[in-house]
Amino acid sequence: xxxxxxxxKQHIEVTDRGLQxxxxxxxxxxxxxxxxxxxxxxxxxxQHGCQRLNITCPSLELLTSxxxxxxxxxxxxxxxxxxxxxxxxxxxxxxxxSNSTRxxxxxxxxxxxxxxxxxxxxxxxxxxRLGSNPAxxxxxxxxxxxxxxxxxxxxDESIQEGIMLDNQDYVIEGTMSNLxxxxxxxxxxxxxxxxxxxxxxxxIIMDQLSTxxxxxMTKRITQEELLSADEVFVCNxxxxxWPLTRLASTTFxxxxxxxxxxxxxxxxxxxx
Amino acid sequence: xxxxxxxxKQHIEVTDRGLQxxxxxxxxxxxxxxxxxxxxxxxxxxQHGCQRLNITCPSLELLTSxxxxxxxxxxxxxxxxxxxxxxxxxxxxxxxxSNSTRxxxxxxxxxxxxxxxxxxxxxxxxxxRLGSNPAxxxxxxxxxxxxxxxxxxxxDESIQEGIMLDNQDYVIEGTMSNLxxxxxxxxxxxxxxxxxxxxxxxxIIMDQLSTxxxxxMTKRITQEELLSADEVFVCNxxxxxWPLTRLASTTFxxxxxxxxxxxxxxxxxxxx
Numbered sequence: 017x018x019x020x021x022x023x024x025k026q027h028i029e030v031t032d033r034g035l036q037x038x039x040x041x042x043x044x045x046x047x048x049x050x051x052x053x054x055x056x057x058x059x060x061x062x063q064h065g066c067q068r069l070n071i072t073c074p075s076l077e078l079l080t081s082x083x084x085x086x087x088x089x090x091x092x093x094x095x096x097x098x099x100x101x102x103x104x105x106x107x108x109x110x111x112x113x114s115n116s117t118r119x120x121x122x123x124x125x126x127x128x129x130x131x132x133x134x135x136x137x138x139x140x141x142x143x144x145r146l147g148s149n150p151a152x153x154x155x156x157x158x159x160x161x162x163x164x165x166x167x168x169x170x171x172d173e174s175i176q177e178g179i180m181l182d183n184q185d186y187v188i189e190g191t192m193s194n195l196x197x198x199x200x201x202x203x204x205x206x207x208x209x210x211x212x213x214x215x216x217x218x219x220i221i222m223d224q225l226s227t228x229x230x231x232x233m234t235k236r237i238t239q240e241e242l243l244s245a246d247e248v249f250v251c252n253x254x255x256x257x258w259p260l261t262r263l264a265s266t267t268f269x270x271x272x273x274x275x276x277x278x279x280x281x282x283x284x285x286x287x288x
Numbered sequence: 289x290x291x292x293x294x295x296x297k298q299h300i301e302v303t304d305r306g307l308q309x310x311x312x313x314x315x316x317x318x319x320x321x322x323x324x325x326x327x328x329x330x331x332x333x334x335q336h337g338c339q340r341l342n343i344t345c346p347s348l349e350l351l352t353s354x355x356x357x358x359x360x361x362x363x364x365x366x367x368x369x370x371x372x373x374x375x376x377x378x379x380x381x382x383x384x385x386s387n388s389t390r391x392x393x394x395x396x397x398x399x400x401x402x403x404x405x406x407x408x409x410x411x412x413x414x415x416x417r418l419g420s421n422p423a424x425x426x427x428x429x430x431x432x433x434x435x436x437x438x439x440x441x442x443x444d445e446s447i448q449e450g451i452m453l454d455n456q457d458y459v460i461e462g463t464m465s466n467l468x469x470x471x472x473x474x475x476x477x478x479x480x481x482x483x484x485x486x487x488x489x490x491x492i493i494m495d496q497l498s499t500x501x502x503x504x505m506t507k508r509i510t511q512e513e514l515l516s517a518d519e520v521f522v523c524n525x526x527x528x529x530w531p532l533t534r535l536a537s538t539t540f541x542x543x544x545x546x547x548x549x550x551x552x553x554x555x556x557x558x559x560x
Contacts, residue, residue, distance in 0.1 A: 018302055027299035028307065030290055030391055035300065035370070037432035038310030069433070070440065098307070106398065108432060108439040108463055119302055126378065147419025147483075148455050151437050159431035160309035160380060161341070165423050167380040168342065183420050191380055211419075 017086050018121040022078075032117055034100030037108065038158040040117075041065040045095040046254055046285075047087045047122070052095050053285055054253065055083060057216045062099060065155045071101045072116045079118065086120045094123040094254055100158070126254065129173070133278065136261030136270050137176035139250070141239060142166040142191065146182045148210040156213050166191040177250055179242075179263065182211045186236045193250035193258070194218035196232070197242055198273045204245075207234040217251040217281065224280050239264075247271035257281060289358050290393040294350075304389055306372030309380065310430040312389075313337040317367040318526055319359045319394070324367050325557055326525065327355060329488050334371060337427045343373045344388045351390065358392045366395040366526055372430070398526065401445070405550065408533030408542050409448035411522070413511060414438040414463065418454045420482035428485050438463040449522055451514075451535065454483050458508045465524040466490035468504070469517035470545045476517075479506040489523040489553065496552050511536075519543035529553060 018026055033039035043058040052058070059076045066073035079097065087095055098119040104111035144165040152159070166180050177190040188206050189195050194215040196205045203225050208214055222232045242248065248260040248268050257278045259270040290298055305311035315330040324330070331348045338345035351369065359367055370391040376383035416437040424431070438452050449462040460478050461467050466487040468477045475497055480486055494504045514520065520532040520540050529550045531542040 020302065026302060028302055030292065030298060030300055030370075030393060032307070035304070035307045035372075036314075036430070037436055038430050039433065039436055042308075069437070098302075100307075108435040110436060110440055121302060144423050145421060147421040147424070149417060149419040149434060151416050152419075152433055157433055158308070158310050159433045161311065161424055161429055161431050162421060163380040164309055164311055164382060165341070168382055 018119065019082050019086055020119050021117060022082065028117060028119065029103060031103045032100055033102060033105065033110075034098065034117060034158055038160075039069075039110075040071065040098060040100030040158045041069065041156055042099070042158060043097045043156065044253055045083075045097070046125070047090050047093040047095050048285075050084075050087050050090050052083050052087055054216055054220070055080065057219070058097070058253070061156065061214070061216060062097065065157065066099060066116075068155060069101075069157070070110065071099065072114050074099065074116060074118045079120075082118070082120050086122050090122065092125045094125055096121050096123060098158070128255075132176060132258045133256055136259040136268075137250075138174055138262040139177040139179055139190065139260055140170060140175055141264055142169050142178040142180045144169065144180065146180050146188050146211040148182055148184075150210055153210050153212060154208050154214040163191045176258065181239070185238060187239060187242050188212045190250045193252040193255065196221065196249050196251070197237075197245035198247040198271065199245050201273070203230055203232040203273070204235050204237070205232050207236055215251065216253050217256070220281065220284065221251065221277055224277070224284075247274045249274050249277075290391065291354050291358055292391050293389060294354065300389060300391070301375060303375045304372055305374060305377065305382075306370065306389060306430055310432075311341075311382075312343065312370060312372030312430045313341070313428055314371070314430060315369045315428065316525055317355075317369070318397070319362050319365040319367050320557075322356075322359050322362050324355050324359055326488055326492070327352065329491070330369070330525070333428065333486070333488060334369065337429065338371060338388075340427060341373075341429070342382065343371065344386050346371060346388060346390045351392075354390070354392050358394050362394065364397045366397055368393050368395060370430070400448075404448060404530045405528055408531040408540075409522075410446055410534040411449040411451055411462065411532055412442060412447055413536055414441050414450040414452045416441065416452065418452050418460050418483040420454055420456075422482055425482050425484060426480050426486040435463045448530065453511070457510060459511060459514050460484045462522045465522035465527065465530070467520070467522050468493065469509075469514055470519040470543065471517050473545070475502055475504040475545070476507050476509070477504050479508055487523065488525050489528070492553065492556065493523065493549055496549070496556075519546045521546050521549075
């Protein structure tokens with residue numbers, strides 16, 4: 017099912033600024049037993065993104081209600097919410113009053129060939145770099161050509177993720193995931209002040225570790241430093257947490273910290 | 289009139305990657321007397337952009353034919369051509385075979401309150417920076433949030449353009465235009481290897497000056513250097529060439545070189 021501004025439709029106007037300029041934001045949410053997981057956190061991020069881009073955010077009550085409508089009678093799926101600035105304005109200049117467009121659509125949950133959560137995955141470093149822009153950093157916006165170019169770099173099905181660097185060769189994130197590493201029992205994740213998406217699962221992991229007196233340090237890190245980590249994992253709202261057992265030509269074992277965080281995340285998900 | 293893949297329609301599928309990720313390119317073309325001006329150059333740039341993003345480009349014969357169809361019986365207007373990667377793929381990963389979407393739409397020619405070509409315009413420096421990414425630099429792609437944020441910085445109708453810098457504080461271009469400056473009878477324009485759009489009018493101006501033994505030098509330039517220029521102008525396919533008579537708090541006179549280039553461009557346009 018697709019709901020566009022509350023109506024069951026499949027199409028949007030060509031003049032929508034989401035198509036014309038990528039002028040909008042999105043959320044990708046796991047759905048289990050008709051329930052969008054961590055929906056409140058996703059909607060808060062969407063609202064925050066709208067504030068930063070000065071897009072009128074639909075009311076969170078309305079989005080919650082429509083999300084539940086779209087997800088009813090669903091065992092396991094992916095809910096995507098897109099909010100664009102709508103139509104209007106003159107060229108790049110946004111209209112003074114914008115009627116944003118909201119699109120809620122349900123998609124099959126992706127099937128992965130093996131249990132990547134348990135056995136871990138292999139990743140490469142992408143050649144495509146992420147541009148730096150503090151005005152857009154952190155946002156899950158609709159300008160995703162860098163991720164598309166990064167994800168286009170491999171077709172080998174034994175590779176599940178590509179790790180992207182910025183123009184100064186610092187590690188930022190995966191094409192579709194955030195990145196954590198553990199070194200000497202300390203937890204790290206890249207700083208996202210210049211590039212990258214502040215993921216919901218990333219935020220949950222940082223909160224969990226913080227309340228357990230093991231705060232995650234954000235850091236600028238090179239490829240070499242990452243490859244010297246004890247444990248490395250990637251995460252997002254759909255895949256959960258995938259340990260990295262190989263990155264480029266370096267192998268990692270799946271350590272106790274990664275297993276512990278996977279366990280916490282699973283508990284939080286089942287608590288709703 | 290709007291033609292989508294050859295049919296008269298107003299809507300596209302929500303699943304189109306143009307909306308989902310800004311996964312596409314566009315051209316904005318002046319139309320005079322039913323003729324899209326410099327159409328061949330625009331289509332060649334579109335084809336080149338498709339090659340760089342690995343998007344299947346519609347045949348140029350087909351695009352030419354549809355452009356003429358959309359523009360018939362038009363005195364003065366703007367033709368916009370969008371080509372997206374179409375639907376499909378898994379997440380960011382493009383489908384192995386993509387059926388691109390082509391959208392041709394006609395828009396009113398924008399009316400400007402005074403004759404900016406003759407009298408010049410005022411511009412500011414934008415605070416929003418352009419990210420650097422050689423993989424995307426030069427392309428007129430659909431990821432335009434930086435330009436939207438730049439253009440959102442002013443509402444003052446006495447300001448007609450905002451000049452954007454990159455993260456290293458080098459001047460790149462206007463929010464909707466390319467930039468040239470003249471100093472001691474030499475012609476300059478910013479290098480677009482890291483950011484910016486390689487405009488059609490920019491290319492024409494560089495060709496014209498080159499054939500007249502006054503090649504344009506591409507250069508990395510700071511705000512201060514730009515403000516010390518003798519003449520400054522911006523250009524694009526819709527506005528033509530607008531001299532800058534004020535940038536931030538610095539004033540410029542409209543010099544003979546700018547007038548000469550305006551004259552050449554006008555001749556080329558009327559020659560078709």
